[in-house]
Every structure is written in structure tokens, then in C-alpha cells.
Amino acid sequence: MELLPFGPVVLIDTAGIDDVGEIGRIRVEATRKILAKTDLGIIVLEPCDALQPSERELLNSLKAGRIPFLVVVNKCDSGEIPQRLRSELSTIGVEPFAVSARNGSGIETLRALKIQSCLKDFDAGTILGNLVHPGDVVILVVPIDLAAPKGRLILPQVQTIRELLDSDCITMVVKERELRAAIGLLKRPPAMVITDSQAFLEVAGDVPRGVPFTSFSVLFARYKGDLNVFLSGIEEMKSLKPGARVLIAESCTHHQVADDIGRVKIPRWMRQTYGGDLKFEFSQGANLPADLSGFQLVIQCGGCMVNRRTVLSHIATCQAAKVPITNYGLVIAHLLGVLEEAIKPFGLSARVSRKSAPV
Numbered sequence: 001m002e003l004l005p006f007g008p009v010v011l012i013d014t015a016g017i018d019d020v021g022e023i024g025r026i027r028v029e030a031t032r033k034i035l036a037k038t039d040l041g042i043i044v045l046e047p048c049d050a051l052q053p054s055e056r057e058l059l060n061s062l063k064a065g066r067i068p069f070l071v072v073v074n075k076c077d078s079g080e081i082p083q084r085l086r087s088e089l090s091t092i093g094v095e096p097f098a099v100s101a102r103n104g105s106g107i108e109t110l111r112a113l114k115i116q117s118c119l120k121d122f123d124a125g126t127i128l129g130n131l132v133h134p135g136d137v138v139i140l141v142v143p144i145d146l147a148a149p150k151g152r153l154i155l156p157q158v159q160t161i162r163e164l165l166d167s168d169c170i171t172m173v174v175k176e177r178e179l180r181a182a183i184g185l186l187k188r189p190p191a192m193v194i195t196d197s198q199a200f201l202e203v204a205g206d207v208p209r210g211v212p213f214t215s216f217s218v219l220f221a222r223y224k225g226d227l228n229v230f231l232s233g234i235e236e237m238k239s240l241k242p243g244a245r246v247l248i249a250e251s252c253t254h255h256q257v258a259d260d261i262g263r264v265k266i267p268r269w270m271r272q273t274y275g276g277d278l279k280f281e282f283s284q285g286a287n288l289p290a291d292l293s294g295f296q297l298v299i300q301c302g303g304c305m306v307n308r309r310t311v312l313s314h315i316a317t318c319q320a321a322k323v324p325i326t327n328y329g330l331v332i333a334h335l336l337g338v339l340e341e342a343i344k345p346f347g348l349s350a351r352v353s354r355k356s357a358p359v
Contacts, residue, residue, distance in 0.1 A: 018054040036313035041069035049084045071096040127223045134168035136191035155304045156216040180206045197332040212345040217302040217329025224303040225311040233326030242277035244296040252305040269335045292321040
């Protein structure tokens with residue numbers, strides 16, 4: 001839904017945390033997985049005299065994960081929260097808010113003031129950061145191939161266009177075959193060229209010397225994750241040996257095409273570069289497999305369909321399991337031999353060497 005003036009939000013009503021039995025255990029586990037992608041928690045309590053152990057555990061989990069949250073006490077038809085409950089919550093630094101679903105009291109204040117007060121300090125960062133300035137001409141290279149959705153652009157491309165417009169930049173959108181002609185129309189070189197990762201090699205050949213260029217996926221490696229951690233994952237790729245297990249983590253359930261980037265191209269290019277005995281496995285959705293101990297590398301997709309907290313949770317999970325993690329765009333740039341150029345706009349330098357470029 002749209003929560004003005006903040007913007008689009010996703011509301012998830014969890015299954016609860018106090019179920020019992022086998023089905024209850026599954027419900028509780030589903031609730032806990034939601035925490036990994038939660039930017040704001042709203043904990044709804046009964047107007048009882050004391051916290052349940054499961055409620056206290058959940059509040060402690062939110063605090064330990066540094067997840068902002070509100071505690072809302074429902075059924076407070078008179079507007080009063082039992083003093084014992086209020087006192088117990090205060091001992092853990094929580095100030096509860098009273099609402100009544102029956103008469104509606106407190107609901108509008110909760111929505112308009114309390115929730116937005118928590119969200120106003122929420123900063124998802126920016127895609128381009130300080131890479132562009134008002135008046136800059138930025139060219140976006142958008143291939144229209146089998147993976148391109150019919151009649152529209154993919155979300156990272158749309159979000160990047162919107163941010164460039166907000167930054168008062170002049171934006172040109174072209175296919176890879178029209179890039180050279182587009183550059184020729186300009187009186188001065190563009191301030192930056194941003195391409196789909198799969199067109200890296202074609203774009204690299206047409207971008208004038210000295211013009212920064214990168215890809216949407218590399219931009220999202222920083223916007224949604226941690227660029228330095230992902231670069232460290234690229235460095236670990238050098239040690240991959242025959243038989244190594246590599247997990248391709250797709251955050252959405254997309255329709256696979258004949259030359260799918262995650263399922264086909266990246267495995268093919270990696271086998272050409274590091275040997276044909278690499279074993280690739282795939283996961284889809286917001287959660288990684290519970291056991292990562294057998295993997296030597298995790299390759300995270302661009303994360304365009306999930307929030308930053310989800311990707312950061314994946315990074316933390318991999319670090320806890322001591323498994324390197326990297327990102328589609330950086331892997332492709334590395335394998336195609338343009339990683340140094342792709343990360344140069346961020347003031348970074350590649351620390352890995354590449355074998356012969358795959359085809």
C-alpha cells in the first residue's frame with residue numbers, strides 16, 4: 001500500500017509467536033523469518049497485566065536486531081493501558097501506545113503520527129549517491145532481450161531513471177546498439193553510462209575513454225547490500241576448486257528464459273573460467289537455505305524485488321556460516337574482465353585477477 005507521505009510499504013501480518021504443536025512450530029518459524037526483512041515492527045498486545053514469555057523474547061529479538069518497533073496495546077476502549085503492563089514494558093525501554101479496534105480510538109494517530117515518526121528517520125540510501133550532479137547527462141543502456149518484460153522496464157531501471165530525474169540530470173535511455181550513436185549526438189561526453197550487466201563488453205567498447213561506466217546490478221550491490229563485502233566475495237572466487245558448491249540466490253520467483261542470467265549464463269561463464277566441475281545449486285525467495293556449511297560461495301542476485309534489510313540479512317547469515325557472498329553484477333564484471341572499470345566510479349579498485357574472458 002501507499003503510506004503518504006513516506007511512500008510504498010508492504011504490510012505483513014505474521015502467524016504469531018505463541019502457537020504450540022508441530023503446525024504451531026512451523027508458524028512461529030515463519031514469523032521469525034519475517035524479522036530478517038522487517039524495517040519496522042508493530043507488536044500488538046492484549047491489555048493484560050504482564051508480558052507473555054514469547055512476547056518478551058520477540059521484543060528482545062527486535063532490539064538485538066536493531067529493528068525499530070512500536071508496541072501497540074489493543075482493546076483499550078477507555079484509552080488506558082494497565083499500569084503493570086506499562087511498568088513492565090518500561091523496564092525494557094518501551095513506551096506502549098493504546099488503541100481500540102472496537103471504537104477506533106488511537107488508530108488514526110497510530111497511522112498518521114507514530115508509524116510515520118518511526119519511518120521518517122528510515123533511510124534506504126540512494127542508488128547513485130554522489131556519483132551525479134544537476135545538469136549531468138547520463139546514458140542508460142537497456143537491452144531488450146528475452147528476459148525483458150513485455151511493455152515495461154525492470155524495477156532497477158525505473159528506479160534509476162526516477163532518481164536521475166530527482167537529481168535534475170538529463171537522462172537518455174538506449175539499447176546497446178544505439179549507444180555509440182547516442183554519444184555522437186552529444187556536444188560533450190556523458191557524465192556516466194549505466195548498463196545492464198549482460199551488455200558490459202559491448203558497452204565497454206563504445207564508452208569514450210575517461211567516461212565512468214557501471215551496471216545497474218553493481219549500483220544495487222551498494223544500494224541494497226555492502227559493496228566491500230561483495231568485492232571480498234569476488235576475491236574468494238580465485239580459490240574455487242573442482243567440485244566446489246556454489247549457491248545462486250534468486251530473491252524472486254521469476255519465469256526462467258532460455259539463456260537465464262542466473263541459471264545459465266553465470267554458471268556457464270564460471271565453468272569456463274574456473275573449470276567445468278563446479279556444482280551449482282539455486283534458491284528462490286527471500287530466505288537462504290538453513291544450512292550453508294557445504295557451500296564455498298553464495299552469489300546474490302541484484303535484490304531488486306526485496307528490501308535492503310533482506311540482503312543485509314543474507315550477508316550476515318553467510319558471514320556467520322563463514323561462506324563468502326557476492327553479487328550478480330560484480331561476478332559478471334569480473335568474469336568479463338571489466339570489474340576495475342565497473343567499480344572505479346565508487347573510488348574502489350579490484351584486487352583480483354581474471355583468467356581468460358568467457359564467451
